[in-house]
Structure formats: structure tokens, C-alpha cells
Amino acid sequence: MNLEERNRQYAALDLVTEPVWIFDIDCRRIHWANRAALAVWSAPDLSELCGRDMGTGMSESVARRLAQYQSDFESCGASFNEQWTHYPGGKPVALNVRFSGHRLPDHRMAMFCEGRVSGLIEPESLRSVEALLHTAVMISLFSADGQALYRNPAARDSVRSPTETLKDRIVDGTAYAALVRALDEAGSVTRTLQVSTANGERWHEVSGRRCTDAVTGQSALLISEADVSAIKRTEAQARFLSMHDSLTGLANRTHLMQRFESIVASMRAVGEQAALIFIDLDQFKDVNDTLGHAAGDLLLVETAQRLRRLVRSEDLVARLGGDEFLILMVGENVRYELERIKTRLMLSVSEPMMIDNHEVRVTPSIGVSFFPDDGHDVQTLLRNADLAMYTAKARGRNEVAYYDPVMTEAVKNRTALEADLRHALDRGEFVVFYQPIVDVATGVIVGAEALVRWRHPERGFVSPDVFIPTCESTGMVHDLGRFVFRTAVAQQVAWRVAGHNLRVSVNLSPRQLLHAELLADLTQALGDAQGDACQMQVEITESMLVGRGETALELLHEIQALGIGIALDDFGTGYSNLGYLQRYPIGTLKIDKSFVQCAEANRPLAEMIVAMCRLMRLKVVAEGVETEEQLAWVRQHGIEFCQGYLFAKPLPADEFAALLR
Numbered sequence: 001m002n003l004e005e006r007n008r009q010y011a012a013l014d015l016v017t018e019p020v021w022i023f024d025i026d027c028r029r030i031h032w033a034n035r036a037a038l039a040v041w042s043a044p045d046l047s048e049l050c051g052r053d054m055g056t057g058m059s060e061s062v063a064r065r066l067a068q069y070q071s072d073f074e075s076c077g078a079s080f081n082e083q084w085t086h087y088p089g090g091k092p093v094a095l096n097v098r099f100s101g102h103r104l105p106d107h108r109m110a111m112f113c114e115g116r117v118s119g120l121i122e123p124e125s126l127r128s129v130e131a132l133l134h135t136a137v138m139i140s141l142f143s144a145d146g147q148a149l150y151r152n153p154a155a156r157d158s159v160r161s162p163t164e165t166l167k168d169r170i171v172d173g174t175a176y177a178a179l180v181r182a183l184d185e186a187g188s189v190t191r192t193l194q195v196s197t198a199n200g201e202r203w204h205e206v207s208g209r210r211c212t213d214a215v216t217g218q219s220a221l222l223i224s225e226a227d228v229s230a231i232k233r234t235e236a237q238a239r240f241l242s243m244h245d246s247l248t249g250l251a252n253r254t255h256l257m258q259r260f261e262s263i264v265a266s267m268r269a270v271g272e273q274a275a276l277i278f279i280d281l282d283q284f285k286d287v288n289d290t291l292g293h294a295a296g297d298l299l300l301v302e303t304a305q306r307l308r309r310l311v312r313s314e315d316l317v318a319r320l321g322g323d324e325f326l327i328l329m330v331g332e333n334v335r336y337e338l339e340r341i342k343t344r345l346m347l348s349v350s351e352p353m354m355i356d357n358h359e360v361r362v363t364p365s366i367g368v369s370f371f372p373d374d375g376h377d378v379q380t381l382l383r384n385a386d387l388a389m390y391t392a393k394a395r396g397r398n399e400v401a402y403y404d405p406v407m408t409e410a411v412k413n414r415t416a417l418e419a420d421l422r423h424a425l426d427r428g429e430f431v432v433f434y435q436p437i438v439d440v441a442t443g444v445i446v447g448a449e450a451l452v453r454w455r456h457p458e459r460g461f462v463s464p465d466v467f468i469p470t471c472e473s474t475g476m477v478h479d480l481g482r483f484v485f486r487t488a489v490a491q492q493v494a495w496r497v498a499g500h501n502l503r504v505s506v507n508l509s510p511r512q513l514l515h516a517e518l519l520a521d522l523t524q525a526l527g528d529a530q531g532d533a534c535q536m537q538v539e540i541t542e543s544m545l546v547g548r549g550e551t552a553l554e555l556l557h558e559i560q561a562l563g564i565g566i567a568l569d570d571f572g573t574g575y576s577n578l579g580y581l582q583r584y585p586i587g588t589l590k591i592d593k594s595f596v597q598c599a600e601a602n603r604p605l606a607e608m609i610v611a612m613c614r615l616m617r618l619k620v621v622a623e624g625v626e627t628e629e630q631l632a633w634v635r636q637h638g639i640e641f642c643q644g645y646l647f648a649k650p651l652p653a654d655e656f657a658a659l660l661r
Helices: 003-009 011-015 035-040 046-050 060-076 123-134 153-158 173-186 229-243 253-270 284-291 293-310 334-350 378-394 405-424 464-474 477-497 510-514 518-529 549-561 578-583 604-616 628-636 653-660
Strands: 020-024 029-033 079-086 093-103 109-116 138-143 148-151 188-197 200-212 219-227 273-282 316-321 324-331 353-355 358-360 363-371 400-402 430-439 445-456 460-462 503-507 536-541 565-571 588-591 619-622
Touching: 003 011, 003 029, 003 046, 020 035, 029 046, 035 046, 035 109, 060 093, 060 109, 060 153, 138 153, 148 153, 173 188, 173 200, 200 229, 229 253, 253 273, 253 316, 253 324, 253 378, 273 293, 273 334, 273 378, 284 293, 284 358, 293 316, 293 324, 293 334, 293 353, 293 358, 324 334, 334 363, 363 378, 378 400, 378 405, 405 445, 405 464, 430 477, 430 503, 430 653, 445 464, 445 477, 445 653, 460 464, 464 477, 477 503, 477 510, 477 518, 477 536, 477 653, 503 565, 518 549, 549 565, 588 604, 604 619
Parallel strands: 363 400, 445 503, 503 536, 536 565, 565 588, 588 619
Antiparallel strands: 020 029, 020 109, 079 093, 093 109, 138 148, 138 219, 188 200, 200 219, 273 324, 273 363, 316 324, 353 358, 430 445, 445 460
């Protein structure tokens, strides 16, 4: 339809004194306008006005509002009375406009605009209208029964239907009732609520207050809404991260403790039981050390997935940190449920997995505690399950152990032992005993092995098998080893002064061998006592050399450079790697007592070791000689030296001196 045809169609409207125009929403152009509208738009003629592109510079808020109008015209024949400001030639013109739908000849929905030029409009009013139009805050006015009286563009854009009530909008009916109740009691309220929108359910901060409708004078409700879904998502993510392990996605310790606290009362009420299944991965450190931490992480993720698949949906699987996992099971008979899955649990965790083209296998050591039998709070149950897990490791790993109160007693005893050990050195409770080393051919004492003993003021003598591992694990073994070596050097000097030139051997522990101050300690002890390094010897075991490589080799050469001899103890019980004998500066080999004391039929290996030592020109000491028959075997095979109860047990220095005399 050309402009002339439009003029003929709308000729009657040209007689109206108020500005009237038809706006083509899709094309963003005026389709037709009467003379009064031409004046409002500062247009010289209709052709010029219809040629203007109203979309140029149109704000997103106005464009969205026009789309809302068009939709409402189509859906329910709505009409709107609003205050609008136009900017012909850049000058603002404020009008009160009634908008309604109008079909164009091609059946598209356009907008029929009836302007009414009012008196002077206050600037504050104009600006408030503009603010309502462009703000992202959703502002709505509802009647007392919740019917919508007004929505600004942001609010209209958010609703699913123009006829939507406030009650329809609030997702939770209980939350809506609480909102209304709070408004009735206080007159205003702000709540964060889940609402239904055109884009699905969202979280809005809803502020409402009771007011009066300026048109009818009746009670109304003014509601403003701000979308806080992003904040809620961030809060939810933060809550999730605070309650879950970031690597595996499993629950963490905090989650476990809260879960237990939330169900403990109901468990007591209905007589349910709970099992805390503590799982530690054996050999996990080896994976980290050989393949790297990234591979270790992949192993942990795979283990987490296996545990999830294994348990019931109501069971909680958690990662407590490192390679420690925990399963919380609750039910009427969790012992039965645990027995049902125990074998599958062991097999599932132990099943090999491929990581970075390497087949990796770890095994589980599992400790279990039960509620209420083994504790009534989660901290106690965790501690007891942990104790049971360490018991499983002590049994050889890849085991399941159930908590027993005896385990707690053992820990108390060990803790008390550690506390006493920390003061034993200062209190002079450690003493050094000496076991003679005898020349087999002559029966003369030619040396001694220094052995530490703990004379506890209440327990009496404590076995080295009890306190040495504790010293090793706590790091006290370095101070203890330094004390033993200093004492042995001083004793060797005293014997030399008395006319007995004996060679004294001192055992080194694995932790001592790695200590950065070992060489300095040995040197200082020799210097302080004016000892003869050539008459001192340190004893090490094969296991202390495994994996040490060049570090151990360099250290032993430095010890040898001091003049101190080196003996390999307990040979034959470990790796029996002949390469050690060739590569390391070892001068003496001590055959373990198990070879000396075994039946005749089992002695070929010992005989082979003796023959090999002759070829390598090593001194040989047979340990554990307790009978004349064993001594005869030692003598028969040409072993030079021996020690054992046949000659003497380890003795205090004064008794050893008497034996020498």
C-alpha cells in the first residue's frame, strides 16, 4: 500500500485534533500519522515522517518493550496507557499515549498510538518513567488479591503470561504464604525466593510493600525483583566445594561429619546401626614416586568411581585426604551388608588399572568401626576405624580389620612409650651392652658389637624390638645412634688403654644413614675421645642400600675414608644381591643366625656364601652360634669369626671387662 492509499484509508483520523499514528513494530517505522502527529514529531510532511528509521539508536529496553506490546496485542488484545518521551530532532516531547493493536493490510500486528498532550509534566515524573522503562529491576503493582495492575518492561519480559498472578509466580506455595503473612504483619519484606519466569525457574530477591493504587485508591502491593540466580549458583558451588573433594567429587570430611550428625538421632530412635569403613591404598606412594602425581590423581579418581559403583545409593562415599577413603553405611544390619560386599570391595579396589599406558595395582587396607558399639560420635568412630586400618596394615596389608578396644590400649601404651623415650636420653636411661666377637681358631675375643639397651625406671629393661622402631618412626633414632657411637668409641679407647685392642661394631639405622649430619657426628665422636677409626666399624643391612643408588655409594666411601670399617649385616635374609658386595666398600660380611642355626640339609646356601666371601677376600662373621655343633660347622667351613650365646650374651661394659680379664 502506497502513501496515497494509506491517506485515503485513514482520512477520517486526520480530522482528530489529538496526535494519532500507526507504528510498524517489525519495520521500526511509522506507517501513517495525522496532522497533529506530524506536529508532535516535527515532520514537514507524512512522506518524510514515514521515511524515518526509528530503529536507529533505539535502546534495547524500548525494543524489548515494543516486542512485549506486540505479543500482548496478539494474545489477548491488550491496550496500555503509558507516559512516553519522543526525541524528534533530538528534543524531548513527553506524551501520555494509549497503545493498542492494529492489523496492517498484510495482517502483521502494528501498534495504534493515541497521544494526549497534557499540561506541564514535572521533570521528576519524566525521569521516573524513563527509569522504570530502562531499569533491569522488575517492578510490578498487584491488587490486593494478587492480580497484576502494572509491570515495567523488565517485569513484563520476565512473566510467562500477562495474566500471571503473584501466587502463580512464586514456586513454593509455602514461601508465598510466608511472604504474604510477613507483608500483613510488617507492611514490607525482602526475601530470596525461587520464581517461575519465561526463562524457567530462577532465584529472585523479592522486595514487597503494601501501598495504595494511585488510580483506584484501593489497597495494592508493590513488588520489585532482582535476579540473583548467579549469586545463588556461586553460593551453591561454594557450598558444594566446601563439602566435597575437588579431585574426585566425593564427599569430604566436613560432609561426612555433618551427615553423621544429621542422622545420629534418628539412628538411635529406630535402633539402626552404622559402619565406618576406612580404606587406605597400599603402594599408592610408589605410584606417585614412579609415575608422578598426575598419575596418582588418576588412580584416586578411578578408585572413587569404583567405590561409588560398589555401594548402595544411600551409602556415603568420602575421600578424607591423600589416599584415604571412607564409606558410611547405615541400616538395621550393617554388619550383614558389610560382609556381603567385603570380598567385592577388596577385589574392586585391587583390580589393576591402566594409567598412562602402565598397568597399576594397589590393594586396600581396611579398618571398620560400628555405631553404637565402637563409639557414639563420629570423631570416636573415625579414630577407631583408623586404628583398625593400621592393624590391617600391620598384618601384612590387603586385609580387613575390625576395631577392638585392645587396639586403643596398644596406642595408649605406644604413646606412653614415646613420651618416656623423649626423656630417656636426657635421664641417662640408655646403656650400651657389648657382645663378644671371637676368633674361631683361637677362641680369643677380638671385637665386640655395641647394642643399646633401655633401662626403664619402672618397666626394667625394654626390648630393642619395642623401642627401636618407635625411635625410627619418630626421628629420635639419630640422637640415640649418635649416643651409642660416642659411647662405643670411648669404650674402645678405655679397653685399648687397659691393653685390649678390640674392634667395636655399631649398627646404623636406615634413618641414620640418610641423616645429613652422620659424617660430622662420626668425625666428632672420634675426635672427642681420640679414638682409633680403624678399630671402629659400622654395620648396615642390605635393605638400607635398596633404592639409594649413588647417594649411598658416595656416603659409604666417605665413611671408609675416615678409616671406619663397613660390615654388611644379616646377609642372606634379604635381597642377597652380590652386586652390593662388589660395588660398595664392604669389608666384613655377617652371616645371619638363621643359616647357622638351620638343619644340616639347609646349609648349602650358607656354604656358598662363605665360599664366595673367600673369593672376594671378605672377612666373615657367623652370628647366633649357640651350640658346640654350630661352632663345629663354623670351624669346618673356615669362618674366621663368630658371636653368639655359646660365648656370651650382650653384657654391660664392666662385665665385658671381667670376661676379657
